[in-house]
Amino acid sequence: MKNTYFFLLVIIVQFTNAQDYYFPERNESWQPISPVEASIDSNKLDAVIAFAKANEYSGSRDLRIAILEGFKSEPFHEIQGPTKKRGGPAGMILKNGKLVTQWGDTKRVDMTFSVTKSFLSTVAGLAVDQGLIANVDDKVQSYVWDDTFAGRHNSQITWSQLLQQNSAWQGTLFGGQDWADRPPREGGIDDWKYAKPATPGTVMEYNDVRVNVLAYSLLQVWRQPLPQVLKEHVMDRIGASTTWRWYGYKDAWVDVDGLQMKSVTGGGHSGAGMFINTEDMARFGMLFLKNGKWNDQQLISSEWIDAAITPSQPNVNYGFMWWLNQKGPRHWNGVGEDVFYAAGFGGNFIVVDRKNDLVVVTRWLEPSKIGVFMKNLIDAF
Structure with missing residues (x-):
């Protein structure tokens, strides 16, 4: 009898705790809680x-x-x-x-702006959850068909390094050059442009061009616009409004399966990103x-x-x-x-x-x- 009572008590406590959290439906006002109830x-x-x-x-x-x-x-x-x-x-x-x-x-x-990066990361997580990306330690070159990750340096870059912003990817994407994004405060253009790149995975460099390379790579994996992926798998299911938008640069159009798709950005560094x-x-x-x-x-x-x-x-x-x-x-x-x-x-x-x-x-x-x-x-x- 004592064990039965304990079991029922555990169920009641778990049920009560589950009810403590509120998940509003779309267009539903948030349920208020007073400072006293919130212990504030x-x-x-x-x-x-x-x-x-x-x-x-x-x-x-x-x-x-x-x-x-x-x-x-x-x-x-x-x-x-x-x-x-x-x-x-x-x-x-x-x-x-x-x-x-x-x-x-x-x-x-x-x-x-860069809050967008956390949404972009989530799209990568969905790809891993669904098996589109087998492992974040896989080299991205295995998933992207073109020469974005060609060469001795870029071919070593993994998904996790792009996600952690320590990939040291080199190149130009949609007019953005990796070396010109947030350059060091010291030295001239030639010093930045021709500097030896860090070994992938060793140095974090906050760099929107490289983040946009991640977005481009995920577009190749999903083969559909990333805002559509986010909307279907996350935003609609959490009851988000219909007002949010996720933009890319004006010239960031990509041909995927004969369809023109916009490759979105991971921030608003040059405009675009999540609104x-x-x-x-x-x-x-x-x-x-x-x-x-x-x-x-x-x-x-x-x-x-x-x-x-x-x-x-x-x-x-x-x-x-x-x-x-x-x-x-x-x-x-x-x-x-x-x-x-x-x-x-x-x-x-x-x-x-x-x-x-x-x-x-x-x-x-x-x-x-x-x-x-x-x-x-x-x-x-």
Whole structure:
């Protein structure tokens, strides 16, 4: 009898815990939770939101101007894809999938820049889950039909190295040259252009051309536009709105099976990338909070998510296009080391804190302030 009672108690507890999480249907308002129910000090929470509003990204709200100013040190840099004037600070804080608070216009669609990389990484994860990519340590040359990965250097590059941004791929894609993207602060063009490349897998270099090579390679694997893949396998299934868009550069058309398809970008470095609202970003964060599961459906394997948030060898703060709050150069003091996040130019963040069952989305927060913002939020519990 005692064992039966214990068994029933376990079932009741598990059922109750499952019900604690809220997964809104498409076009459904987020279920609110009060600060008291969320165990948050309401005065401290108000101060956190005031901090976000008071520390708006200092760049121009005309993102075309902000992009050109932000990357003016790059030779030959130009806008090649769509841009959009942005809104003001906005954000959401979810506890167990329930809305603790929000600020700004959460339905406004804005550029997200390198937050796009975490969506791109997820498309790679779906390819692994479905067996289109057998192993992330496979050489990409085996999957891409043309000479993108030809030569002694590029032929050694693996999927994991592209995902961790340590591939050191060399070449030109859609007019973008790898050596001209985020060049070193010292030396001239010849020094950058003819420098000996790092051995693949040994040095992380944040480089959008190489990220776009990953997107191009995944297009070859899926043989359908990546926004369509993401929509079908993730965004529709988590109830995202119909307003998000994923763009590529104006000349990034590729012939696949006789059809013209746009190869999308992994950011907005030269325009393009993911245009999305705050609420859809929060849904995406919830999927990762729950280890790839939305309600009772496993959309992304937990094995992939574990791999995506495993530190890379060259950079302890970076996994498969997710930033990790490990002890390292980008560590946020006072915030758990198991926290991981997507980050984009201009202060766009999706932060996942499993320990506290939190998903936090902030938009247009001065990027240098995100660590303080998160510490203050955690202190509010």
